[in-house]
Amino acid sequence: METLNTQQEIILVTGTRFSTTQYNDKDLIDNSKSLSERERLQEACWNGMVQERLPEIFYPILDPQRIYLWQLKEGVHFFTLEMGEFPKEVDSYYSIDPYTFIPWLGQN
Numbered sequence: 001m002e003t004l005n006t007q008q009e010i011i012l013v014t015g016t017r018f019s020t021t022q023y024n025d026k027d028l029i030d031n032s033k034s035l036s037e038r039e040r041l042q043e044a045c046w047n048g049m050v051q052e053r054l055p056e057i058f059y060p061i062l063d064p065q066r067i068y069l070w071q072l073k074e075g076v077h078f079f080t081l082e083m084g085e086f087p088k089e090v091d092s093y094y095s096i097d098p099y100t101f102i103p104w105l106g107q108n
Contacts, residue, residue, distance in 0.1 A: 006067060007088060009096050010050060010057065010081040014038055018053075038074075045072055045081060075099060 012019060019041050035043065046069060051058055058067065071082040080097040082090055092100045 005085055005088060007082075007084040007090065008057075008067065009090060010054075010083065011096055012041065012045070012050075012079045012081065014041065014077055014079065021053075042072060042074070042079065045069060045079065050081060050083075073097065073099075 014037075020037050048069075050069070051067070066085050067083050068085070069081055069083050070087040073080040073082070075098070090097075090100070
C-alpha cells in the first residue's frame with residue numbers, strides 16, 4: 001500500500017502589507033538589517049515564518065511539524081513555496097505557480 005505524502009504549494013505576493021511586515025529578530029539572520037524587503041521575506045520563510053504567521057493554511061495537516069520548506073522559487077512579484085514531508089516534484093498540471101501552469105491553459 002502506498003503511503004500518503006503531504007505536499008503543499010503556497011504563493012506569497014510581494015509588495016503587500018504581509019510581505020513588508022517587520023519580522024521578529026528570531027525570524028531573521030544576523031546582519032539582516034542591510035537586506036531588502038524581498039530578501040527579508042525570503043529569509044523569514046526559510047526560518048519557518050509561514051507556519052507561524054499563517055497557521056490556518058496548515059489546519060488539515062495532522063502533524064505540521066513534519067512539513068518542511070524544500071524549495072522557494074522567486075517570481076517577479078511573488079515567491080512560490082514548495083512544502084512537504086520530503087522533496088517531491090510538483091505536477092505542473094496541478095501547480096499554482098503561474099510560470100508552471102500557464103503552458104497548460106491552451107490544452108484545457
